[in-house]
Amino acid sequence: MPDLLSILTSLAWPFAIAVAWVAGEFGQRWTGLPRISFYGLAGFALASPQLGVLPAPDTSMIALLADVSFGLILFELGYRINLHWLRANPWIGVAGLVEALATFVAVYVIANRVGTPQLTTLMLASLAMATSPATVVRVINEQRSSGQVTERALHLSAQNCVLAVFAFNVVIGFWLFRTSEDLGDALWKSLIALVMSAFTGAVFGIAVPALLRAIGNPRLDATVAFAIGVILLVAICDTAHLSPVVATLFFGLVSRHRRVAFSQTQRNFGALGELLTVLLFVFAASTLNWRQVVSGGTLALLVVAARLVTKTVGVALFSHLSGISWRKGALTGLALAPLSVFVILLLEHARHAGVQVVDELRAMAGVTMLLEVFGPIIIQRALLWAHEVPERSHAA
Template structure:
């Protein structure tokens, strides 16, 4: 790209979002590939071509909108989690704990074997545990997927994301304590922070349905009310240095279990949610640099393969005792591939403390790019192979 080609910063993001959306629509219609994979690929190419124009810091409007988009997805994700199902069939929760722990252990061991420092290996292993709710839910909605694999996938993603947030926060707390000597900063990233985040989300999950009941407009105002709740919750979580991931996930989970049916709530929060989703997936790759991706490509590919194998094997191992076939268990594990958006936003949330962890984790940059493009495709194929996507519909 010629160095003389310049796009003003105020035009860069609207241009990137529009081009990514158009590319996603055209390529999806032509090939059937998930739109979000195309958003990520186009966004990465644009970020490399115009790095200054698409740069954003932790306090920028684009970063805030990306966190809001992720919050909307997490709310919808939490709204689909049924805790009663986990109580009836505890083997599902057991498989989630097992695959998360096995992933952490294997990734840590491989990272240590390459000579990576212990703290860096721990951070990498904690993030590798996670699966991106944004990638999984978007593919499920796009393919209109429903069935045993789909429901188990949603619950397993919720489990390993909560575990990843907890372990990541604990490790970052030790990192801050070791580098700054500030015990107060380390404590702020402890279990107290996570409990406060969940409590804040639960509070919103009780207040918003109560307000809708009071207004008597449950069926008409569900989408707007919940969207406004997420906006306020994300803003409060950031202002209070809490975890917007746990807060919004708990918000959706609590709202579901208030036993209120919101028939008019739109999937993906309607057109605005669709637009913010494009921004989210473009933003996720705009933080990556080509040189760092290349530097970490080999180790990143090895770690992704290890992560893929261990998640698939661990979920398949619990398949029969949890009531499904080995094949469906393996397909559920395969569908846990996406991780990019969750990882990027977790790293962005550490920048306010002056910690730029991506600089320490070149392999993570490569993993993020690979899974931004390949993860949704793998999930889509797993759901198709499980025969849980209606073949007579255009998604």
């Protein structure tokens, strides 16, 4: 007869996903807040360091499934990016670059002032530049929002992703070179890996639409084909130690410009995407330890405040130049608050690359937990204040 402990362990993740889904449905119905905030709370409560229901995330295939879920979201984000719009209105990109660099500088100065080691400070500052596309895309789809703030938040979150991954990998390369003095290994695990990731994603972005055209019925088969492409691409990146973040984003970006239809009914990749989204947010919160969250609490609050100020002001400064009001510019910057899932997966990849210094980023655990819950609420409020959410969605 199988051991009772092993049976309970094998049931832990399905049980956690079910609990999180129920919490999300009832929580959204009772409070009107985004479901993913409740997914995060459930994952954090059930995690190994808290209630101990879930095993350590790296002991199973859950981490790979989380990467697949994140890849599906990044593909959808990339598919919604309009490069022609950015070329016609370059001030949007300039605003994103300014707010990201301002965030880096502000967080670096704050962390340095409180005595954080330099390398950890650089990693913290580079991670703080990011905006989590998982939260942005999910809340926008859930709220069915559309308009200037919605589209700019999507485009700027994608830009922030690329900038944060680039800066983070430069810091990782520096750390690897300092510890091993192997320049080739440091370059491969940092900058060259990013270029190869983008190239691999672009190849998929050309190959999958070409395959759909060869099949002759791209509208009917696009969702399944793209989902399989993302799964395969994430698996390749995992094996070759490439960045699935960059690869899947470029996959979606290039696919869009190959002009294969991706209909409105296929947002979130249907039931598969919905299920994997629950898993993703439960996984992300389950990696957090309440002791690290508490110990880095003060610095976490300072980092969250700095991000809100730099991103809101940075985007608002270029509002009129980019064709919108100051108010909508400020709301766009506010909508860039989410961070959690992106940071957790990036830190997991760094840890697998052998960068043990990530364990020192206690402040980031606090930032992650705060924005795991409040990030979705902040972007939801920004979209509501911008009047880009239909009344029916708001009432639901």
